[in-house]
Amino acid sequence: MCTTCGCGQGETRIEGEHEHEHVMPDGTVYRHVHTHGSDHAHEAHTHFHRHADGTVHEHAHVHDGEHAHDHPAAAHEHEHRHADGTVHSHGHAHDGEHGHSGAHDHHHHENGHAHEDLHYGLGAARAHAPGMSQSRMVEIERDILSQNDAYAARNRELLRERGVFTVNLVSSPGAGKTTLLVKTIDALRQSVPVCVIEGDQQTTMDADRIRATGAPAIQVNTGKGCHLDAAMVGRALDRLAPADGSLLMIENVGNLVCPAAFDLGEAYKVVVLSVTEGEDKPLKYPDMFHAAKLMLLNKIDLLPYLQFDVDRCLAYARRVNPDMAILPVSATTGEGMQTWLEWLVQGVREARADRAESVDALRRRVTELEAQIARLKDC
Amino acid sequence: MHEMALCESVLQIVAETARRHGAVRVKAVRLEIGQLSHVEPDALRFAFDVVTRHSLAQGARLEIEDVAGTAWCMQCAAPVAIARRGDGCPACGSYQLQVTGGDEMRVKDIEID
Numbered sequence: 001m002c003t004t005c006g007c008g009q010g011e012t013r014i015e016g017e018h019e020h021e022h023v024m025p026d027g028t029v030y031r032h033v034h035t036h037g038s039d040h041a042h043e044a045h046t047h048f049h050r051h052a053d054g055t056v057h058e059h060a061h062v063h064d065g066e067h068a069h070d071h072p073a074a075a076h077e078h079e080h081r082h083a084d085g086t087v088h089s090h091g092h093a094h095d096g097e098h099g100h101s102g103a104h105d106h107h108h109h110e111n112g113h114a115h116e117d118l119h120y121g122l123g124a125a126r127a128h129a130p131g132m133s134q135s136r137m138v139e140i141e142r143d144i145l146s147q148n149d150a151y152a153a154r155n156r157e158l159l160r161e162r163g164v165f166t167v168n169l170v171s172s173p174g175a176g177k178t179t180l181l182v183k184t185i186d187a188l189r190q191s192v193p194v195c196v197i198e199g200d201q202q203t204t205m206d207a208d209r210i211r212a213t214g215a216p217a218i219q220v221n222t223g224k225g226c227h228l229d230a231a232m233v234g235r236a237l238d239r240l241a242p243a244d245g246s247l248l249m250i251e252n253v254g255n256l257v258c259p260a261a262f263d264l265g266e267a268y269k270v271v272v273l274s275v276t277e278g279e280d281k282p283l284k285y286p287d288m289f290h291a292a293k294l295m296l297l298n299k300i301d302l303l304p305y306l307q308f309d310v311d312r313c314l315a316y317a318r319r320v321n322p323d324m325a326i327l328p329v330s331a332t333t334g335e336g337m338q339t340w341l342e343w344l345v346q347g348v349r350e351a352r353a354d355r356a357e358s359v360d361a362l363r364r365r366v367t368e369l370e371a372q373i374a375r376l377k378d379c
Numbered sequence: 380m381h382e383m384a385l386c387e388s389v390l391q392i393v394a395e396t397a398r399r400h401g402a403v404r405v406k407a408v409r410l411e412i413g414q415l416s417h418v419e420p421d422a423l424r425f426a427f428d429v430v431t432r433h434s435l436a437q438g439a440r441l442e443i444e445d446v447a448g449t450a451w452c453m454q455c456a457a458p459v460a461i462a463r464r465g466d467g468c469p470a471c472g473s474y475q476l477q478v479t480g481g482d483e484m485r486v487k488d489i490e491i492d
Contacts, residue, residue, distance in 0.1 A: 137488050138400055144388050144410070144484040226381060258381035261417040261484075286464035287417050290478075319474040320465045 013221040014235050015204060148262055151230035155237060155265025159248065163355030165347040166248040168264050170288060171272035172281070173254030176298045178206050180272060180331040181249055185213045187341055192348050193246040197236045199228040199253045206251065216240060227258035230265055245352045247344060256285040267347060268293035275299050275306055279313035286320040294325045296340065301330040382422040385484065386430040392486050397435050402491035405436035409488050413481035415448040415464055439489075448481030 143149065159166050169177050185194045196217040198207040207219035218236045220228060233250060242248045250266060252259040260269075271292035273281055276299055282289040289295065295317055297310070314326055327343070329336035389408065397405050408427075412418050420443050427441045448461045452468040453475040459468050461481075467474050 135406055135490055135492055136400075137490050138396055138402075139488045140392060140396055140486045141488070142392050142486050144385050144392070144486060147388055147391060225384070227384070229384070258384070258417075261381060261385075283465050290464050316465075319467070322475050 012223055012225060012232055014232065014239065015207065015219045016239055017235070145261065145263075148230045151234050152263040152265040155230055155234050158237065159242070159265060160351070160354060161358070162242060163245045163352045164242045164248050165246075165344070165351035166250065166264075166266040167344070167347070168250045168252055168259070168266035168269045169272060170252045170256070170259045170269055170292070171254060171274075172256045172277060175254070175272045175274040175277065176331055177251050177254070177272050178209055180296070180298060180329070181251060182209060182213055183331045183334070183337065184249070184341065184344070185210065185215045187337065188247065188344065189213070189215065192345065193243045195240055195242050195246060195248055197228075197233060197240065197248070197250045199232075199251060201225070201253065222253055226253060226255050227262050228252050228264060229262050233264045245348065245355070247348050256281065256288045260285075260287040260291045267351070270294045270296060272296045272298050273313070273317075275303055275308040275310070275313075279309050280316060282313070282317040282320050289317055289320045289324065292321065292324055294327065294343065297326060297328040299330060299332070300328045300335060301333045381417065382419060382426040383430065385418060386423065386426040389427070389486055390430050390434060390436060393436050393439075393489055394434060396489060397491050400491060402435065404492040405439045405489055406492060407440040407442060407490035408436060408486065409442040409444065411444045411446055411483055411485040411487050413446040413448065413483045414462065415478060415481040416484045418484055420445075444487065446481050446483055448478065450476040450478045452476055 169181070171177050181196060185196075188194055194215045196207070196210045196215060198204075198210060198217055198219045199222060200206055200219065201222050201224070203221070204219040207217040210217035218240045220232050220236050222228065222232070228250065240248075250264060252264075256271075269288075269292045271288055271294075273295060275297065278284070282295075297313065300310075303310070310328070317324060317326060325343075327336055327339055329340055331337070389410065393405055393408055410423075412420060412423070423443065424441055431437050431439060448463065450459055450461050450468075451457075452459045452471065452473060454471045454473040455468060457470070458479065459470060459476070461469070461476065461478075464478070465474075468476060
């Protein structure tokens with residue numbers, strides 16, 4: 001992980017965003033992207049430096065304003081780990097330019113600091129008594145994915161406000177998600193505005209295929225990442241700005257494992273399984289089939305040429321998720337597509353109704369408040 | 380390899396808490412991982428070592444507490460234990476099961492200096 005901005009190595013790219021680079025002292029290069037024109041405050045921006053003697057220190061600082069990376073004279077905190085394992089922390093301010101070239105010239109602290117510099121004195125008894133352990137337990141009790149879930153909640157709220165019905169399409173690579181999407185968009189475009197977020201490790205090929213249909217699409221390249229997360233989708237949403245009452249299709253990275261764990265803020269996950277894969281996939285990758293609301297059994301036009309036991313596949317799928325709806329389809333011949341399209345349109349209708357309801361509720365609230373103000377004025 | 384991403388989230392939570400408490404070092408991290416969750420403990424341990432390098436939690440002891448999978452069997456109308464999703468009820472063999480526990484992934488607590 002890039003410790004500068006928290007991005008992964010081989011980094012996420014979202015089309016249209018500007019890319020920049022951090023070079024760490026050990027030569028590792030991290031790239032990350034951001035939009036221009038908006039504030040570019042790097043909160044909780046942490047650096048690590050390795051000194052020639054092998055000691056490592058870490059410091060955090062805040063970038064302010066434009067991309068110039070000027071340091072505000074804000075509290076600039078350092079932590080140094082010395083060769084003897086002790087760590088200390090101190091703060092200072094940098095003035096002026098602070099280029100991210102990796103050629104940081106920080107105070108180098110010699111080993112052999114006086115010991116009083118090394119502790120906060122915040123131990124269990126706030127004591128420094130020799131031999132008394134400074135260790136203490138801190139209870140956290142937080143879900144590991146709480147941060148992703150917070151981003152997902154934000155996305156969900158934004159999509160709800162706009163009455164956008166959002167589907168997260170997941171499958172293994174090659175199950176036919178993109179072809180299915182293209183056919184779906186072609187069939188729906190007259191009645192429902194559709195836009196797409198495309199997740200792939202590399203290339204914009206899929207987004208290009210979607211854009212060829214005329215629907216707006218944003219490609220998110222996850223680099224070495226194996227799934228989309230809610231923060232990536234949030235950034236893509238900023239750029240895509242789906243229309244009120246539209247349908248948003250998110251095509252996740254082809255992977256039946258990791259995307260199961262990451263809520264993106266969608267209404268439902270839809271898993272696509274093609275008959276060219278094994279019928280036992282639902283049992284082999286139960287988490288994904290358990291997380292899905294609907295399973296599309298795709299490429300059924302190929303069944304005559306395959307040894308694929310549909311009944312067994314459906315039984316396995318129901319075993320993992322008794323509540324999941326299952327639809328056999330062929331994106332190529334169009335078989336079963338009508339039911340899929342109706343399912344989507346029903347979702348769009350519900351999302352629009354939900355939005356209308358909340359708009360009505362807001363209007364009623366405004367009327368109430370206005371009446372209240374009027375009453376107060378009369379008093 | 381989403382264990383890597385999970386570990387990054389763990390480190391974020393741990394580092395944030397440790398800093399707030401003025402810690403200089405994280406000695407141990409205790410996680411609660413359900414048997415039905417999306418996590419492979421061995422992969423998690425490997426990723427934890429990699430991700431915590433050069434952080435406050437470098438070298439911290441990782442303790443993983445297993446939480447057994449439990450479900451409600453509709454047929455038996457009773458709680459039952461299951462080892463993985465897709466398993467049937469150990470009593471009646473039915474797959475009409477509603478998972479009730481064992482899918483959690485939580486940071487429980489940390490030990491800091």
